[in-house]
Amino acid sequence: SAVISQKPSRDICQRGTSLTIQCQVDSQVTMMFWYRQQPGQSLTLIATANQGSEATYESGFVIDKFPISRPNLTFSTLTVSNMSPEDSSIYLCSVDQIDRGFSETQYFGPGTRLLVL
Amino acid sequence: GQNIDQPTEMTATEGAIVQINCTYQTSGFNGLFWYQQHAGEAPTFLSYNVLDGLEEKGRFSSFLSRSKGYSYLLLKELQMKDSASYLCAVTRGSTLGRLYFGRGTQLTVWP
Numbered sequence: 329s330a331v332i333s334q335k336p337s338r339d340i341c342q343r344g345t346s347l348t349i350q351c352q353v354d355s356q357v358t359m360m361f362w363y364r365q366q367p368g369q370s371l372t373l374i375a376t377a378n379q380g381s382e383a384t385y386e387s388g389f390v391i392d393k394f395p396i397s398r399p400n401l402t403f404s405t406l407t408v409s410n411m412s413p414e415d416s417s418i419y420l421c422s423v424d425q426i427d428r429g430f431s432e433t434q435y436f437g438p439g440t441r442l443l444v445l
Numbered sequence: 446g447q448n449i450d451q452p453t454e455m456t457a458t459e460g461a462i463v464q465i466n467c468t469y470q471t472s473g474f475n476g477l478f479w480y481q482q483h484a485g486e487a488p489t490f491l492s493y494n495v496l497d498g499l500e501e502k503g504r505f506s507s508f509l510s511r512s513k514g515y516s517y518l519l520l521k522e523l524q525m526k527d528s529a530s531y532l533c534a535v536t537r538g539s540t541l542g543r544l545y546f547g548r549g550t551q552l553t554v555w556p
Contacts, residue, residue, distance in 0.1 A: 361542050370532055370546040371488070386543075420487060424542035434478060434542060436487040 330355055330425050332437035340443045341411055348407045349440045351421035356401035361422040362394070365439070371420065377404045411444045418442070449547035451533050456553045457523050465518045465550045467533030478544060479507050479518045480532040488532055491518065520552075528554045 331354040341347050351360060362374040375383045375396055383396040397405045408415050418439040425433050448470040457463040469477070476495040480488035492500060494509035494516060506519040520527055530551050534544040 359540065359542050361544075363544075370549045371534075371544070373543055373545065376540060376543060422542065422544075433490050433493065434544060435490065438487050 329433070330357070330423050330435045332421060332423065332435055334419075334421060334437040334440050336440060337438065338441035338443075340445060343412050343444055345411055346407055346409045347411065347442060348405050349419050349421075349442075351404045351406070351437055353402045353423055355425075357423040357425070358401070359424070360398065360404045361424075362396065362404075362406045363420045363422060363436075365418040365420065367416070374406070374419075408442065411442075413444045416442055416444045449533060449535060449545060451531075451547040451550045453548065454551045454553070456555060458555050459523055459525060461523050462519065462521050463523060463552065465520070465531050465533075465552065467516045467518075467547055469514050469516070469533075469535050469547075471514075471535045471537055471545070473537040474511065474514075475536040475538060475541065477507075477509055477516045478532075478534040478536070479505075479516075480534065482530045482532055482549070484529075491531075523554045525554050525556065528552060 333352045335350045360377045363371045364374055365371045373386050374389045375385045377383045377396045377398040379398045379401050393409055395407045418441050420439045421437045451467045478493050479491040481491055482488045492507035494507050499508045504521045509516045530549040532549045533547040
């Protein structure tokens, strides 16, 4: 199974600033995904990050607010720009893998807990 | 868009069986995931159903009916550690990693 790490694990930030979250996977993957989980809510897909092309954003999310980089097949970053308290959430990266039995599995990183004051 | 519905809360006792239902209305439906999420932790994969029918994995089983837009997660021989949020998520189209989640069902297991 894929092992995913994220940095930072948590942070407290002032409004108006930006934070870049890193996601590292222990194997090469074609696509990486970024999700947000607001307090008491379920997960919402922000964007899909492909290596060598621009990220694809879901409705309600824009590149200026959540720029994404994908420099290689094991790494991606998500930046939360010009933060406001409404951006306080857990941000998770995710990858999908086909295991030896050819079944699909989707793995999540441990998440980055962000509090914006 | 997608409309994914599951109960907000459920309770059960140790050793019992509980069934968590999930209904969905999704264009381009591909498959359905179930995840377990303990408070403060990342979601943990439980199952992925693409074809109709029941798939069993130890104490957990998952069922899918594509024609009815319906799935359930069945948990047997409940243990206290099964107290968690259970998330139903659908995938659409050809990009399998794009998951659309329901609100989650908070399961509390009592002794």
